[in-house]
Amino acid sequence: MxxxxxxxxxxxxxxxxxxxxxxxxxxxxxxxxxxxxxxxxxxxxxxxxxxxxxxxxIPLMELRIDEDKRLIEEPKEIVEHKTKKLQHKMVDLVFVRWKLISRPNLTWEIESDMKNYYPHLFANV
Structure with missing residues (x-):
């Protein structure tokens, strides 16, 4: 190339x-x-x-990098909730819209993890 x-x-x-x-x-x-x-x-x-x-x-000034030189991504909002049935348990998931990543900027995440890291997203729920 x-x-x-x-x-x-x-x-x-x-x-x-x-x-x-x-x-x-x-x-x-x-x-x-x-x-x-x-x-x-x-x-x-x-x-x-x-x-x-x-x-x-994305302008460099808008990026947040941690001490290990990894990009810190911030969620913008919770779009949807659902419960997924696994073999022996049920898992609550949330559909998250992320601020910086361009594609895909929507991902399914475990609701309990998101509540631990980003409780402000659940204030209106």
Whole structure:
């Protein structure tokens, strides 16, 4: 796979402009000031062609990262409730709309876990 100079590419989940080829299989990215401490040269196996729209890009300032460099996702609202019957028990589930993730932004989650982590979502229930 090759990329054109100036193309948008996806590095993990981050699209960047300003791609410059460096050698046969490496590319230099023009990173933002927030990422100054990261080396800007990447092997092509870490890059993917960016097929999304610019509207899908989440500004870096809106992301919350924990000490282990993992994205902290926040739920926006509970859309639906249901009870799922397993072999020997019943499990209460909630359909959650998430704030930041683009697709899919709706997932089924265990209601008791959501109540422990996000009790404010259940204040009106």
């Amino acid at each position: 090759t990329f054109e100079v100036g193309a948008l590419v996806l590095l993990k989940v981050l699209p960047w402009k300003g791609l410059v080829q460096f050698g046969n299989r490496s590319y230099k990215l023009e990173l933002t000031k927030e990422l100054d401490d990261i080396c800007n040269t990447f092997h092509m196996c870490y890059l993917r062609k960016f097929l999304g729209e610019v509207l899908d890009i």
